[in-house]
Amino acid sequence: MATRIDVLKTYKIFIGGKFPRTESGRFYQLKNGKTPIANVCLSSRKDLRNAVVAARGAFEKWAGATAYNRSQILYRMAEMMEGRKEQFTAELMSQGMEKNKANQEVMKSIDRVIYFAGWSDKINQVFGSVNPVATSHFNFSSLEPMGVVGLIAPENTGLLGLVSTLCPIIISGNCGVVLASEKYPLSSITLAEVIATSDVPGGVVNILTGKKDELVSHLAKHMDVNAIYLASNGEFKKQIQEDAIQNLKRIIIRDNDSWDDEDHEHPYAIADFMETKTTWHPIEIISGSGSGY
Amino acid sequence: MQTFVSPKVDKVGIEDRVNRITKRSIKKKAKLEGLKMALNMVDLTTLEGMDTTNKVTQMCYKAQHLHDEFPNLPTVAAVCVYPNFVKIAVDALNGSGIKVASVATAFPSGHSSLDVKITDTKMAVDYGAHEVDMVISRGKFHMGDYNYVYDEIAAIKEACGKSVRLKVILETGELGNLDNVRLASDIAIAAGADFIKTSTGKIKPAATLPVTLVMLEAIKDHYYKTGEMIGMKPAGGISNAKLALHYLIMVKETLGVKWLDNHWFRFGASSLANDLLMQIMKQSTGAYQSANYFSKD
Numbered sequence: 001m002a003t004r005i006d007v008l009k010t011y012k013i014f015i016g017g018k019f020p021r022t023e024s025g026r027f028y029q030l031k032n033g034k035t036p037i038a039n040v041c042l043s044s045r046k047d048l049r050n051a052v053v054a055a056r057g058a059f060e061k062w063a064g065a066t067a068y069n070r071s072q073i074l075y076r077m078a079e080m081m082e083g084r085k086e087q088f089t090a091e092l093m094s095q096g097m098e099k100n101k102a103n104q105e106v107m108k109s110i111d112r113v114i115y116f117a118g119w120s121d122k123i124n125q126v127f128g129s130v131n132p133v134a135t136s137h138f139n140f141s142s143l144e145p146m147g148v149v150g151l152i153a154p155e156n157t158g159l160l161g162l163v164s165t166l167c168p169i170i171i172s173g174n175c176g177v178v179l180a181s182e183k184y185p186l187s188s189i190t191l192a193e194v195i196a197t198s199d200v201p202g203g204v205v206n207i208l209t210g211k212k213d214e215l216v217s218h219l220a221k222h223m224d225v226n227a228i229y230l231a232s233n234g235e236f237k238k239q240i241q242e243d244a245i246q247n248l249k250r251i252i253i254r255d256n257d258s259w260d261d262e263d264h265e266h267p268y269a270i271a272d273f274m275e276t277k278t279t280w281h282p283i284e285i286i287s288g289s290g291s292g293y
Numbered sequence: 294m295q296t297f298v299s300p301k302v303d304k305v306g307i308e309d310r311v312n313r314i315t316k317r318s319i320k321k322k323a324k325l326e327g328l329k330m331a332l333n334m335v336d337l338t339t340l341e342g343m344d345t346t347n348k349v350t351q352m353c354y355k356a357q358h359l360h361d362e363f364p365n366l367p368t369v370a371a372v373c374v375y376p377n378f379v380k381i382a383v384d385a386l387n388g389s390g391i392k393v394a395s396v397a398t399a400f401p402s403g404h405s406s407l408d409v410k411i412t413d414t415k416m417a418v419d420y421g422a423h424e425v426d427m428v429i430s431r432g433k434f435h436m437g438d439y440n441y442v443y444d445e446i447a448a449i450k451e452a453c454g455k456s457v458r459l460k461v462i463l464e465t466g467e468l469g470n471l472d473n474v475r476l477a478s479d480i481a482i483a484a485g486a487d488f489i490k491t492s493t494g495k496i497k498p499a500a501t502l503p504v505t506l507v508m509l510e511a512i513k514d515h516y517y518k519t520g521e522m523i524g525m526k527p528a529g530g531i532s533n534a535k536l537a538l539h540y541l542i543m544v545k546e547t548l549g550v551k552w553l554d555n556h557w558f559r560f561g562a563s564s565l566a567n568d569l570l571m572q573i574m575k576q577s578t579g580a581y582q583s584a585n586y587f588s589k590d
Contacts, residue, residue, distance in 0.1 A: 049581055224583035246580060 011185070013041045013209055014192035016054030017202020022047050022210070030185065032096050040185050043208035045218045048177070051206035052224055055148045055175035058203025063145045063173035067121035074117035074171055077198040081110045084194060091186045092158060108260065109163045115265045116167035123172060127271050131278070138281040143274035145173035146250065147226035150219040152212060152240075154231045157259055158184030162191060164259045165231045168269035170204055174227075177219065178207045185209040212236070220244045227273055233257065297439045299479045300514075302471040302507055311502040314543050324538070325576045331537040332359070332569045333367035334555045335562055336394055336526070339374060340401075340494065349378040351590050353385035360570045360587065363577070369566060370555035371424060375400070376413060379420035394424035394460070398449060401464075401493035403428035407445060414452045425453050426460040428493060429477060431467045439480055446484035460488035460526055465504045466496040474504055478511035488524035494561065499529025502539060509547040522551065528561025534572040537565060 012019040024044035030037045041047075062070070081088065085106055092102035128142040149169045154161025158181055169176045180188035192207045208215065216236050220228055220243035227250040230240055234255045244251055252272045256264070319327055337356050339348060349372075356369050371392035374382050382393045395417035399405035405413075410427075417425055427449050433441040446461055453459050461481040465474050481489050489508055492499035505527045512523045525544065531537055537560060544552050552558050567589075571582035 052581065218581070221580035222583075223580055223586060246578075247583070247586075 009038070011038050011040050011189045011209070013043055013047060014189065014196070014205070014207040015047065015051045015203075016057070016206065017196060019192070019196075020047075023050070026210075028210075030095070032094060037094050038186060040209045043210035043215065045215065047208055048215050048218050048222075051177045051208060052148060052219075052222055054203035054206055055177050056224055058201055059145075059147055059173075059175045062170075062175060062201055062204045065173070067124075070171060070173065071117050071120035073199045074113055074120070074167065077194060077200065078110050078113040078117065080194045080198050081106075081113065081191075084190070085110075088159060088187060088190060091190055092184075095158060095184050095186055104260075105157065105160045109160045112160065112163050112265065113167055116171045116270065119267050119270055120171050123267055123270050123274070126267055127274070127276075133280075136283055138283045139278065140281070141276050141278040143172070143271060144277050146273050146275050147174065148224060149174045149176050149227045149229060149273050150222070150225045151176050151178045151229045152216060152219075152232045152236065153178055153180050153188065154256070154259060155181050155183060155233050155235070156257060157181070158187035159191065161231065161256075161259045162188055164264050164269075165229055165254075166205065169229060169273050170200075172270050172274050174273050175204050176206065177225070178205065179212050179215055179219065180207055180209045182210070182212060216240060217243050220249070221246065223247050225249060227252070229273070230254075231256070294440055295443065297443075297476060297480055297483075299472070299476040299511075302475050304471055304503075307471065307503045307506055311506055311543070314502070314546065315539050317539075317542050319538055319542070321576075325573065327538050327541055328534055328569050328573045328576065329367055330553065331534065331541060331560065332566060332573070333370060334558055335369040335560050335566050335569070336371045336373045336528075337369045337566060338372070338494070338528075338561055338563050340396060344375060344378060346378065346381050348590065349374055349381050350385050353382050353391075355566075355588060355590060356386065356391050357389050359566065360574070363570075363574060366570075366573070370559055373426065373561065376417040376420065376422070379417050379422045383421040392423040393421065394426055395420075395422040396426045396428075396462075396493075398427040398445075400426070400428055400462075401495040403430050403464075404432065407448060410445070411448060411452045414449050418453060418457050422457060424458045424460060424488075425449070426462055426490060428462045428464060429481065431464055434468070434473070434477060439476075442477075443480050443484045446481055446486060450485040458487040458524075459485065460490045460524070461486040462490045462493055462528075463508075464493055464496055465491050465500075465508075466498045471503065471507050474507045475511055478508045479515075482511060482515050482523055486523065488526050488559070490526040490528055490559075490561065492527075492529040492561075494529035497530070500527035500531055500561075502543065505540065506543060506547065509544065513548055516548070522557060524557045524559065525552070526559040526561055531560055531562050532564045533568045534565075537569065 012021050022041040022043045023046045026042035027039045030040050088106040089102045124142050131139040133139040188207050195205050220240045230253045356372050371394045373394040376395045379395045397414040397417050398410035429442050450459050463477045567587045574582050
């Protein structure tokens with residue numbers, strides 16, 4: 001019997017719910033020591049443009065879904081990851097991580113998705129408010145998603161860093177355009193496969209692999225990107241803040257080397273990418289008790 | 294009685310040619326010039342039942358102030374409205390050089406008597422329209438009554454008079470196949486059309502590259518025979534700059550540079566102008582643009 005030839009996976013990028021190759025046709029070889037592991041797409045600025053168009057197109061529907069529904073969908077994502085635990089672990093190991101650590105990272109990643117999924121219908125109860133005003137208005141503030149958020153994903157962790165930064169962006173109704181880790185890109189593409197099969201609508205998450213320094217400037221200058229999450233260990237800080245000036249993007253910077261800690265589980269990460277809307281709702285004359293509602 | 298005979302269209306050949314045209318790549322300076330040229334060929338259009346005088350004046354304002362923060366932009370070629378809004382548009386655009394086009398002849402279906410259609414046309418002309426966009430009687434065309442279609446176009450052309458240019462809408466989405474598109478183009482040109490136009494924008498498919506190529510070929514054959522130039526206006530469904538550039542390439546490669554002017558080529562569109570503006574800004578600033586910063590109407 002002939003020896004079986006392994007069928008190796010082509011790691012492609014993720015745009016609008018589909019897995020195209022980069023429009024540029026370029027790629028780089030990922031190695032573990034001297035062993036080649038995979039050919040990875042070097043995304044171009046046109047891929048970035050397409051990703052932002054896809055994200056913008058998906059925004060209205062995703063932001064319009066109920067918080068409960070978004071929560072369910074992220075929970076579903078965690079379920080799908082659970083089913084692929086071994087694949088994620090093996091992939092991290094192929095990129096040079098030792099078994100125990102890889103195992104830990106995968107499990108923590110799944111739990112973190114669950115953590116943020118739970119916040120979906122609670123975030124406004126914590127950050128929203130009814131505000132005292134001196135006129136006959138019912139005045140209240142609530143948080144709304146911003147739109148399209150560019151994420152420069154953590155460089156030194158392939159899966160946990162990505163999940164910890166991506167989930168707080170999308171859970172509130174934002175759509176994300178992710179520049180994946182250059183060193184550990186494989187987990188991000190496998191995560192994309194999870195996302196594609198978890199009822200997350202196409203375009204809500206878009207993941208590009210490749211050289212960050214080729215893309216960050218175009219992302220930061222893009223007028224249709226509302227905010228940037230820079231979680232890439234201090235790289236690009238100055239450049240992004242200069243490039244983002246034209247439409248005054250909100251820039252959130254977190255330089256963590258590790259995302260292991262439970263300290264990274266907090267709702268402020270979600271509120272970072274939300275905008276406060278305050279409504280003045282006319283009511284009758286305020287009653288004796290001061291309450292008109 | 295005239296008989297109309299048109300050459301048959303090689304559908305596969307047309308599609309193959311279109312396919313090659315869409316592979317052309319224009320970059321940098323040529324792209325910027327192409328985008329500006331396309332912008333200068335747009336007929337900014339509103340043809341909705343919910344049109345109001347304010348909507349029309351607003352659109353006329355936009356026609357003159359496409360994106361004021363970008364200096365030296367060309368204006369659009371014309372605005373296109375229903376006949377009852379022509380006077381408002383003419384007043385609003387006074388002195389700007391932007392033309393006013395009006396649809397007429399029981400737009401968009403074209404189902405009415407010739408008398409009504411002539412009155413409709415005259416109303417637009419009396420209000421000061423520079424151009425009239427008429428629809429052909431597709432029903433009569435499908436019944437084989439080509440003479441009726443021809444006579445009707447000729448009668449409307451007469452009602453327009455000498456100074457008003459007539460665009461004849463074939464509504465290619467209702468003609469069924471490319472042979473019919475070619476035949477209708479030939480009839481319209483023979484009957485005195487100054488422009489032939491693909492669609493009303495109310496029927497899908499509206500303008501497509503293959504249909505436009507067939508019509509351009511009809512214009513080319515007429516030009517070789519008589520030396521007379523006829524204009525072309527694809528309308529409906531052209532909403533992005535890239536597609537507009539494909540059209541310009543097709544016009545240049547089929548008819549030549551003489552047609553690359555808004556006197557001979559137009560785009561009927563409402564959302565195209567904004568995409569062209571966004572691409573022009575992208576070319577000059579280097580940053581991808583957002584629709585949020587461009588006026589909708």
